[in-house]
Amino acid sequence: MPLANKRPGGRILPPRRLIPQIEPHQQFEKIALAINEIYKHNVSQLSFEEYYRTAYNLVLSKNGPLLYNSLRTVLETHMRESVERDILQHAHTADSNPTIENNEAFLFSVRLLWSEHVTAMLMIKDILMYVDNVYVKTAHLPSIYEMGMCVFRDSVLLSSTDGGGGGLGTRVAKAVLHQISGERNGEEINRSTLQGISNMLVELADTANPMKTVYEVILEPQLLSESRVYYRDMAALRIKTMGASEYARAAQANFDAEAGRVQAYLALTTAELLRGVLQDELVTAYAPDILTIPDDGLTQMLDRRDIPALGVLYSIYSPLPQPLGILRSGVMNHILALGGQITASLLASDSGEAKNGDTPQAKPEAAPDASLGIAAKTAMALRWVQDVLALYDIYDEFFHKSFNEGTSMRSAINDAFIEVINANSRAPELLSLFMDDNLKNGLKRKAEQDVDHLLERSVLMFRLLKNKDAFEHYYKIHLARRLLFARSESDDAEHSLVSKLKVECGSQFTLKLEGMFKDMQLSTDMARELRGSSEYPALGLDLNVSVLTPTFWPAMAPAPAPQSSSQTAGEQSAATNGKRDDDPMSVVLPSGVLSDSVDAFSAYYLKHHSGRRLTWQYAMGNADLKVQFGARSHELNVSTYQMIILLLFVDSDTSSLAKALTTAKIQTLTHIPEEPLARQLQSLACGKYRILNKTPKSRDVSPTDSFTFNMDFKSPQYRIRIPVVSARSNIETGKEKAASQAVIGQERLYLIEAAIVRIMKTRKQMLHDALVNETISQLSSRFLPSSKMIKEGIGKLLDREYLQRSPENPRLYNYLA
Amino acid sequence: MSTTVKLVSGDGFTFILDKAVAEHSPTIRNMLDVSHGGAFTEALTNEIKFPEIKGKVLEKVCQYLYYKHRYAAEGSTDRVPEFKFDLELSLELLMAADYLDC
Numbered sequence: 001m002p003l004a005n006k007r008p009g010g011r012i013l014p015p016r017r018l019i020p021q022i023e024p025h026q027q028f029e030k031i032a033l034a035i036n037e038i039y040k041h042n043v044s045q046l047s048f049e050e051y052y053r054t055a056y057n058l059v060l061s062k063n064g065p066l067l068y069n070s071l072r073t074v075l076e077t078h079m080r081e082s083v084e085r086d087i088l089q090h091a092h093t094a095d096s097n098p099t100i101e102n103n104e105a106f107l108f109s110v111r112l113l114w115s116e117h118v119t120a121m122l123m124i125k126d127i128l129m130y131v132d133n134v135y136v137k138t139a140h141l142p143s144i145y146e147m148g149m150c151v152f153r154d155s156v157l158l159s160s161t162d163g164g165g166g167g168l169g170t171r172v173a174k175a176v177l178h179q180i181s182g183e184r185n186g187e188e189i190n191r192s193t194l195q196g197i198s199n200m201l202v203e204l205a206d207t208a209n210p211m212k213t214v215y216e217v218i219l220e221p222q223l224l225s226e227s228r229v230y231y232r233d234m235a236a237l238r239i240k241t242m243g244a245s246e247y248a249r250a251a252q253a254n255f256d257a258e259a260g261r262v263q264a265y266l267a268l269t270t271a272e273l274l275r276g277v278l279q280d281e282l283v284t285a286y287a288p289d290i291l292t293i294p295d296d297g298l299t300q301m302l303d304r305r306d307i308p309a310l311g312v313l314y315s316i317y318s319p320l321p322q323p324l325g326i327l328r329s330g331v332m333n334h335i336l337a338l339g340g341q342i343t344a345s346l347l348a349s350d351s352g353e354a355k356n357g358d359t360p361q362a363k364p365e366a367a368p369d370a371s372l373g374i375a376a377k378t379a380m381a382l383r384w385v386q387d388v389l390a391l392y393d394i395y396d397e398f399f400h401k402s403f404n405e406g407t408s409m410r411s412a413i414n415d416a417f418i419e420v421i422n423a424n425s426r427a428p429e430l431l432s433l434f435m436d437d438n439l440k441n442g443l444k445r446k447a448e449q450d451v452d453h454l455l456e457r458s459v460l461m462f463r464l465l466k467n468k469d470a471f472e473h474y475y476k477i478h479l480a481r482r483l484l485f486a487r488s489e490s491d492d493a494e495h496s497l498v499s500k501l502k503v504e505c506g507s508q509f510t511l512k513l514e515g516m517f518k519d520m521q522l523s524t525d526m527a528r529e530l531r532g533s534s535e536y537p538a539l540g541l542d543l544n545v546s547v548l549t550p551t552f553w554p555a556m557a558p559a560p561a562p563q564s565s566s567q568t569a570g571e572q573s574a575a576t577n578g579k580r581d582d583d584p585m586s587v588v589l590p591s592g593v594l595s596d597s598v599d600a601f602s603a604y605y606l607k608h609h610s611g612r613r614l615t616w617q618y619a620m621g622n623a624d625l626k627v628q629f630g631a632r633s634h635e636l637n638v639s640t641y642q643m644i645i646l647l648l649f650v651d652s653d654t655s656s657l658a659k660a661l662t663t664a665k666i667q668t669l670t671h672i673p674e675e676p677l678a679r680q681l682q683s684l685a686c687g688k689y690r691i692l693n694k695t696p697k698s699r700d701v702s703p704t705d706s707f708t709f710n711m712d713f714k715s716p717q718y719r720i721r722i723p724v725v726s727a728r729s730n731i732e733t734g735k736e737k738a739a740s741q742a743v744i745g746q747e748r749l750y751l752i753e754a755a756i757v758r759i760m761k762t763r764k765q766m767l768h769d770a771l772v773n774e775t776i777s778q779l780s781s782r783f784l785p786s787s788k789m790i791k792e793g794i795g796k797l798l799d800r801e802y803l804q805r806s807p808e809n810p811r812l813y814n815y816l817a
Numbered sequence: 818m819s820t821t822v823k824l825v826s827g828d829g830f831t832f833i834l835d836k837a838v839a840e841h842s843p844t845i846r847n848m849l850d851v852s853h854g855g856a857f858t859e860a861l862t863n864e865i866k867f868p869e870i871k872g873k874v875l876e877k878v879c880q881y882l883y884y885k886h887r888y889a890a891e892g893s894t895d896r897v898p899e900f901k902f903d904l905e906l907s908l909e910l911l912m913a914a915d916y917l918d919c
Contacts (some may be wrong), residue, residue, distance in 0.1 A: 043855030048848040119854050126847040
């Protein structure tokens with residue numbers, strides 16, 4: 001209160017005591033009595049003011065220490081008496097016969113004393129507030145409430161009231177542990193009693209280490225070590241009797257139960273520690289064993305597609321780095337095994353019927369070149385892609401539904417599939433073939449989202465592919481065939497796929513593919529213009545030409561060529577397709593309408609695009625021919641080569657179609673290369689539709705065989721398609737594969753050299769190893785160059801003096817501008 | 818439950834205050850507290866006797882409690898006027914303030 005000097009001359013009255021001083025001990029006696037009444041719940045008969053005033057006077061008369069110490073003695077006495085009266089008998093009973101009920105009674109009595117003590121102390125502390133505020137503070141003693149807590153700890157929990165069994169606190173801990181183990185074994189216990197006991201132990205500070213609570217000293221360590229033993233035994237038993245999914249579920253149930261237990265009646269700090277114990281004993285200790293439980297381990301869970309069980313398994317493994325690693329590699333190995341089987345069955349079928357298909361180690365290179373069964377083999381190849389993608393779908397589902405989309409599982413699955421896919425050296429070809437097949441035949445039968453899914457999955461496999469350049473090689477060939485033979489079902493799907501590839505690999509990668517589309521578009525535009533122009537009649541037949549830019553398109557070495565289709569009023573019609581190319585035009589066209597037409601087109605084209613050169617590729621073309629067989633006429637759809645061959649039988653002598661030509665003669669006349677010629681003759685003379693007769697009659701074509709036109713050809717259909725070998729995209733034969741490998745290898749060498757030059761141009765100087773590593777990292781998005789190839793590239797660049805070895809250090813290269 | 822409390826001085830004067838005002842003294846607040854599960858006589862009767870405080874002093878205490886209630890409110894921007902009392906009471910008031918912890 002602020003002072004006011006209202007009357008400066010006034011006399012300040014000294015405080016006057018209304019009640020005479022009483023002897024201090026007598027005064028405290030009053031307080032001691034009050035405390036007893038408080039414990040007896042007789043508060044309402046006490047006047048707060050009276051005891052407050054008594055304590056106040058005691059402190060004012062400097063009797064604080066007397067009050068404080070006497071209070072402690074009173075409390076101690078009270079605690080001791082209460083223990084003897086209310087607790088000891090329960091403690092003895094619980095000790096000699098530790099049933100759930102006896103322990104409960106004992107713990108309940110302790111808890112009751114505690115809660116009464118706390119209530120009493122709160123009141124005592126209020127009555128003695130003046131003592132706390134004035135005396136305790138200046139004397140630096142524990143507050144009255146704290147002192148009361150210490151009294152409880154020392155007089156109740158640490159009291160060793162009799163022999164055996166140690167202090168009461170130890171017995172409390174023992175009883176709590178007994179209750180917990182009872183509950184673990186399915187018995188009913190009173191959780192609220194235990195909760196009260198835990199709170200009590202947490203509230204009290206330890207004597208030796210005030211930073212720790214009594215809970216942490218007398219209960220928690222024992223709880224953890226008992227739990228450890230309990231779960232260790234349990235795990236040892238379960239691992240022998242349970243399957244992996246059952247084990248995982250049981251463990252998960254334990255985790256949940258213990259978490260619930262901590263939540264309900266233990267200190268929250270225990271949660272983490274107890275979980276650690278369970279993780280150690282239930283998971284880490286058996287991490288590999290659980291997964292390999294015979295007949296019911298991880299493998300079986302994966303095979304059963306037990307998504308919920310895998311989810312449980314993942315949830316108990318995933319928080320632990322080491323077990324998670326074991327789970328990862330378990331899943332990976334299973335993928336590798338399944339993927340290996342898929343690949344093996346492909347290779348087995350590939351290696352031919354001779355081996356009966358059960359030798360998976362057979363090499364695809366050993367595949368017989370026979371065209372026999374090539375369709376079946378192609379189907380097998382498509383199956384491989386399909387099966388691998390289906391497998392991926394399964395694991396993708398696991399990833400989303402069981403593995404909680406954890407990144408480490410994602411990478412495990414992807415790594416495994418990378419290995420599976422790249423273990424098959426034909427993967428780039430097969431993937432491209434698969435896309436080819438679906439773009440040609442598959443899409444119509446599927447709904448739009450299925451198409452999307454299919455394309456997405458294909459692109460996914462592409463992403464996992466290491467030899468992306470090899471894929472590009474095949475994709476170009478397959479795309480070229482789809483475009484030139486107009487076999488693609490959906491332009492949208494084609495473009496969407498290319499744009500997906502672009503997203504994966506950048507525009508560099510799809511540049512050529514887009515160029516191919518552009519060429520086709522330009523050719524269509526040009527055809528339209530040509531039709532409207534005055535030069536059109538000069539063509540003489542319906543000629544469709546695709547003009548292709550050679551750098552975009554695959555070099556059509558084994559089965560190359562252009563294509564066309566045309567029709568004359570006469571008995572034959574032809575179609576040819578041109579292509580600008582550097583190859584000399586070797587194949588000889590029959591003179592007459594056809595060669596005139598080709599010349600007319602060339603003239604038209606070169607007039608509009610000066611400075612370009614057209615090279616005609618006949619191997620890729622096809623033609624519609626109207627042919628008269630005796631009384632009937634048929635329309636034949638044949639390849640350009642076949643057309644050229646058939647025309648030989650007409651032009652030489654119009655009256656006699658029956659003349660005979662040998663294979664060798666046909667080659668001299670047409671210059672068609674030997675191998676395609678044999679194939680074309682085979683399809684004309686030995687296939688389903690025999691337009692030509694061959695002598696001798698056999699499957700194979702030899703140079704001396706002779707052919708005549710089959711005037712007696714009959715067929716119920718008017719329009720007949722002669723199967724063209726090259727028009728189908730089949731799996732490559734061993735020889736073709738080797739050729740592709742050579743092309744890809746050459747391409748790689750160029751890319752490596754280009755990369756080295758690019759790197760050296762910026763760095764100027766580089767050590768060998770650094771250069772090799774940099775080159776690998778630059779090219780890894782397309783393929784993985786071997787260091788041998790890089791070394792070779794460096795050697796060539798040294799020879800051509802792009803690079804120079806440093807005179808001081810032979811491992812160091814200098815760039816020569 | 819009553820919202821007022823009766824304070825009785827040693828020489829028999831009675832003062833009736835709003836409980837909320839009286840509880841500005843922690844001592845009084847504790848006397849009336851029932852939150853620990855037990856109520857002292859004071860809390861049951863809403864009457865507190867102060868045998869060692871004279872009526873004259875207790876009156877000033879009551880005035881002070883209202884004064885404090887009026888101006889100690891948190892966030893109050895009012896100018897706090899001087900609390901006036903007779904100088905001769907100052908020592909006794911000091912004692913009472915110490916006792917009542919206000």
